[in-house]
Every structure is written in C-alpha cells, then in structure tokens.
Amino acid sequence: MLGDVTVLDTRALNRATLARQHLLERADLGVLDAVAHLGGLQAQEPQEPFVGLWSRLREADPATLDALLTARRVVRMHLMRRTVHLVTATDALAWRGRHQAMLTQRMLGVYRRELAEVDLGELADAVADLLADGEPRTAGEVGKALAERWPGPSPRTLGDAALTELPVVQVPPRGLWGRTGGALFTPLARWLGAEPHPPSGTGDLVRRYLAAHGPAATADIRAWSGLAGLPGEVDAVRDELVSFRDARGRELLDLPDAPRPDPDTPAPVRFLPAFDNAVLGYDDRSRIIDDAHRGLSVAGTRFVLLDGRVAATWTVADGVLSVIPLRRFTRADRTAVGEEARALAVFLTGGRGRVRVASSRT
Structure with a gap:
C-alpha cells in the first residue's frame, strides 16, 4: 500500500495484461468479438493478425477473419499511432473522427515543408472526387493523379497526405490469409455505407x-x-x-470489475506477432519487456513470452520457425517453447514446417 492506495508491482501488472489480452488462457471468443475486445489488432504487416489471434483464441481459423474482411465487418486502416490496425467496422466509424487531428499532425511531421502551399481541405476534396467512381487505387496512383493540380510536392507525398485527410480503408485481398500485394484504398464511407461519426x-x-x-x-x-x-x-x-x-x-x-489475477498465476508460453499491442500499447512497457530489449519492440520483431515476459524472438524462413533466446533457457524452458513453436509451425505451414530453438544466450 502507498498511503491508502494499493501498489501493483511489475508482476501483478504483467498478469493483468496477460489476462486482458487473452494470453494467460486462450479464449472461447469469436474472431469479431476478439478484435473488438482488443480494440483492434496491429496490422502493419498484413499476415501478423492471424498469429495474434492464434495465440489468443481456442478457435482461430484464418478463413473466419478472411470472411469478416470480405464481408466488410472488419477493416484495415491507419488509426492508432497512425499505424495500420485491423478494427471492427463499428469501431472504424466511431473512432476515425477522434483520430483525425493526430493523423494529420503525424503526417505533417513528415511532409510539412513539401505541403506548405497545399490546402489540406482542398486535397481531401480532390481525392474524394478521384475515388468517387468506386475504383480502389494505390497511394502511388492517387499521388500521380493529384500531381497535375499540385506539381510541387512529390506524388508520394501527395498520395500519403490525401489518404490521411480522407478517411479510407485498405480493401481485400490485402490482409487475407496467404495473400500478398500492394495496398488499395477506397473511402471508408463508401466501403461501409455509412459516414464516420463526429469526434x-x-x-x-x-x-x-x-x-x-x-x-x-x-x-x-x-x-x-x-x-x-x-x-x-x-x-x-x-x-x-x-x-x-x-x-x-x-x-x-x-475498470473495477476487470480481471487482476494473482501475480503467482502460471503463464504459458505465447508467441506474439510483430508490433503486437500487448507490448506496444504502453508508455511503460516494463510490465512485459525488459528495458534492454525495448528497442526491439518498434523494429518489427516477433516475440516469445516465457513466464509472461519477452524472453526470445522468432522468425519463419524457408519453412523453418526459428526461436532465438534473449536470455538463458533451462531445459524445461526449451521444452515448453519448442512445444508451442511446433504448434505454431503447424498453423503457419499446414504441418510442413520445422522448428529450431537456438542455443540459449549466456
């Protein structure tokens, strides 16, 4: 206690985070409900949300998320921190207006000089007119089209700025399981058939x-x-x-009734995708990652949680899922990590993948 206020130490905060994130125990939630509960999934890398859901849900068939994307019940868009998130259609409409000022300021933090002579309201109107035909376009195509009117800034700058000022989504097949390809944008209001709510x-x-x-x-x-x-x-x-x-x-x-488990609650091995908000969603990330490794969290590194904390990184290449410890593993640690890695490899490759757990760092 600190005065009459309860103090929560790092381990207590860790277990609370794991419980809220469904990383302490996989949840019997549907994919749509999971995306809603989490307030969206970081989706800068299009395939990463599938791993995030696999680590959190008892049933995480990629076809379910694919169906939600194509049915427009879940969308991909720039939102929190001006990074791409996967959010429900309901949240997209409710939250986009609240984030507009931040999105504009972060965009101007990159392009302010180039856009000094560009009226952003006129730019938003111009891209809305361009996309009014219902044909999704890439940022590059948008920028080239707008460059005829604004020849000063580069097409890349114009495309990025215009698609910041007009609420847009990235349409499938971007973000579907096993699919690749560039991002195609269309207005949020057209895609969902409703205007975003006021802030x-x-x-x-x-x-x-x-x-x-x-x-x-x-x-x-x-x-x-x-x-x-x-x-x-x-x-x-x-x-x-x-x-x-x-x-x-x-x-x-x-919230008064939210779960705050006993700090001694056992925590299973979990694999996190790149940029997962279980790590990035805090100013003080010490509840889940050591300060010495904090820099890895913004570098697109995928993490392995051991006893609830970041203890290793993982990659997949040429059908091999490799785990690289960030600290010494005991024999029991290697066994537990290896078992979860093999289950993930089956999910990612349909059973064709192999697993390699590198030697522990000293």
Missing part, C-alpha cells in the same frame, strides 16, 4: 483501452492511441474507475 470525448476510448490493457496510466493510453488531450476523456469516466499506483508512483486507472 467524441465521452470516455469510451478510455474504457475500451482499460478493458484490454489496464490497469494503466494516462501516459499508457496516449502511447497506445497516439492521441493528445486525453484528460477530458479520462475525467468523463473517472468516477467509474478505480485507482492504483505502480512501483514508480504513477497513478494507474482501471
């Missing part, structure tokens, strides 16, 4: 984040969403929340 500060984003990531500080919510100005949203729901402290003395907020 809302009702606190729903805070509730949703805490359900999947809590207990957490407001800095953690900002790190996940990329949004500034969150105190208003926190204040809108503060009376509904409970408060803790972490070992650093930060205030942590949480």
